Amino acid sequence: MTTYILILVSALILAIGVTPLAQRVARRFGIIDQPAARKQHTVPTPLLGGAAIYLAVIVSLIALGDRFYVNQVAGIFLGATLVSFMGLWDDRWHLGPWPKLAGQFLAAGILVLTDVRISVLPWAWLNIAATLLWVVFITNAMNLLDNMDGLSGGIAAIAAAFFLLFAAMSKQYLVGALAAAVVGACTGFLFYNFNPARIFMGDTGSLFLGFTLAAVGIKLRFPDNSAFVTWMVPVLVLAVPLFDTTLVIISRLRRGLNPLTTPGKDHLSHRLARLTGSPREAVLICYLLGGAAGVVATFVTQASVIEGYAVGAAVALAGLYGIWRLEHAPLLPK
Numbered sequence: 001m002t003t004y005i006l007i008l009v010s011a012l013i014l015a016i017g018v019t020p021l022a023q024r025v026a027r028r029f030g031i032i033d034q035p036a037a038r039k040q041h042t043v044p045t046p047l048l049g050g051a052a053i054y055l056a057v058i059v060s061l062i063a064l065g066d067r068f069y070v071n072q073v074a075g076i077f078l079g080a081t082l083v084s085f086m087g088l089w090d091d092r093w094h095l096g097p098w099p100k101l102a103g104q105f106l107a108a109g110i111l112v113l114t115d116v117r118i119s120v121l122p123w124a125w126l127n128i129a130a131t132l133l134w135v136v137f138i139t140n141a142m143n144l145l146d147n148m149d150g151l152s153g154g155i156a157a158i159a160a161a162f163f164l165l166f167a168a169m170s171k172q173y174l175v176g177a178l179a180a181a182v183v184g185a186c187t188g189f190l191f192y193n194f195n196p197a198r199i200f201m202g203d204t205g206s207l208f209l210g211f212t213l214a215a216v217g218i219k220l221r222f223p224d225n226s227a228f229v230t231w232m233v234p235v236l237v238l239a240v241p242l243f244d245t246t247l248v249i250i251s252r253l254r255r256g257l258n259p260l261t262t263p264g265k266d267h268l269s270h271r272l273a274r275l276t277g278s279p280r281e282a283v284l285i286c287y288l289l290g291g292a293a294g295v296v297a298t299f300v301t302q303a304s305v306i307e308g309y310a311v312g313a314a315v316a317l318a319g320l321y322g323i324w325r326l327e328h329a330p331l332l333p334k
Contacts (some may be wrong), residue, residue, distance in 0.1 A: 001168060004176050007064045008164075008184040009269050014056035015188025021193070022048040023199045031092050033200055045197060047091045049189055050205020053153075054084050056185035057212070061177060072174065075114025076215045079107035082210045083139060087203030097260050100207075101136070107211060108135035116218055120227045135214040141241035142210030143203060144248060148269045149195035155240050156209040156292050157186035162237045162294035163216050166301060175219045182212060195280045213238060222301055229300065229308035236297035236315065240290045245266045247323050254327070271326055 026032060026046030033047050073246065086103045087093050106129065111117065117131040146152035160182035167176030186209070192198045201209075217234030221227075235242065244267055252259040252267050272282035296315060300308050 003064060003173075004164060004168065004180040007060050007177055008180040010062040010064060011056045011181045011184030012188040013184075015052055016186045016191055018050055018055055019052040019189055019192050019199060022046070022052040025051075029092070031202075033091075033202070044201045046122060047202035048088075048204065049193060049199040050084065050087060050091075050201040050203070050208060052078075053205045054208050055190050056188060056207075057178075057181040060181045060184065064177075067280075071114050072116050072219070074303055075110050075116055076178070076212070079110040079135075080208050080211050080213070082107045082110070084204050084208035087108045087143075087205070087207040091202040091204055092099075101140075101260075104207075104211075106140050107139075108132045111135060111215060111218070116215055118218055118231075120231050131218065134218065135211065137245070138214035138217070138238060138241065139210035141238070141245040142213065143206040144245050144267065145241045145269075146203075146206040147265075147267050148273070148279055148283055149197035150190055150193050151269055151286060152209065153186045153201060154191050154207050154283065154287050156213060157183050157190070158287060158290040158294060159213055159237050160186065160216070162297060163213070163234075164222060165298070166220060166222070166233065169301075170222060171225070172219070175216055178212060178216050180207065182216075191262045195283065197224070199274060210241075222275060223236060223252055225301060225303070226305065229303055229305055232300050232308060232312045233297045236293050236300060236312075237314065239319070240268075240286055240292035243319050243322065246319070247326060250323055251327060268326070271329070273288050275329075 004146045023046045026048035030162040031047045034044050035317055061073075083104055086095060086100055090100065112128050112131055114232065118127045118134065121127045121130060142152055142156065145155060160179045164176055164179035164183060167179055189201065189205075193201065196260075220230075220234055222233070248266055249259040252262055252264070257264075269279070269282045269286055272285050273279045276282055276285070293315075296311060300311055303311065
């Protein structure tokens with residue numbers, strides 16, 4: 001546990017120290033997010049916060065990590081670096097959705113080749129397909145969630161904190177080290193990114209965090225319980241980005257819009273902000289939902305088959321009701 005704390009604290013300090021430098025570099029090279037009708041901010045804001053998160057995670061792990069499965073760590077680092085670089089390119093020069101999607105599948109394929117893959121399904125090809133879809137979906141979900149000050153970084157920190165707890169309980173060093181680094185880096189970044197934000201993580205950070213959390217979720221194991229139940233744990237931990245992306249896809253398809261290429265203020269956070277009148281309150285509600293989902297996931301780690309699936313069904317029904325309720329509330333922009 002001491003090593004986890006050291007990694008977390010080192011990533012926290014690095015993020016706090018490197019983020020102002022990233023802010024200056026972003027201004028120097030024009031990596032700035034300009035205000036627009038579909039965006040929340042009203043002043044030009046630097047976009048390189050994701051580079052600070054990336055450096056904080058990688059450097060803290062290299063400096064303090066040991067006992068790693070070398071090939072799997074290399075696969076996670078390589079895939080995460082690839083999606084983060086694509087995000088950096090998109091932040092600076094803009095990259096279309098299809099090249100980004102292709103790059104994400106390539107990065108997910110690297111995980112499969114290094115044996116970081118889902119293994120609960122009966123056939124190898126199904127496990128590979130599930131791995132690719134899971135990684136790409138979570139990577140994009142965290143990217144889409146990055147639509148309000150402090151939202152994506154805070155949700156990533158909460159999810160990683162639960163992954164760290166589960167890893168410590170089951171003595172999984174690789175998962176624990178990765179999760180600790182993400183918790184520290186995101187918490188340090190939030191000093192500058194919470195409302196009102198002085199810097200954004202951009203796609204550089206959101207794609208990196210989504211990919212890393214997806215990989216951590218795949219590696220998580222619960223030797224004292226059946227995988228037939230515990231596969232739900234990472235799904236529950238990441239319930240907020242999963243719900244948000246599902247809501248957006250359904251909402252845009254209902255309105256005849258392309259969910260991959262159509263931006264808009266139709267996310268969960270936007271609707272909560274219109275409901276409460278405060279973007280900060282909307283983000284805090286999302287934090288609360290993320291924490292509640294993590295608590296439910298903690299129960300499922302020890303649940304029987306009947307208990308686990310009863311809880312999973314209840315959460316799924318609550319999610320469907322939430323989507324129906326939000327779609328029928330007057331919360332979409334005119």
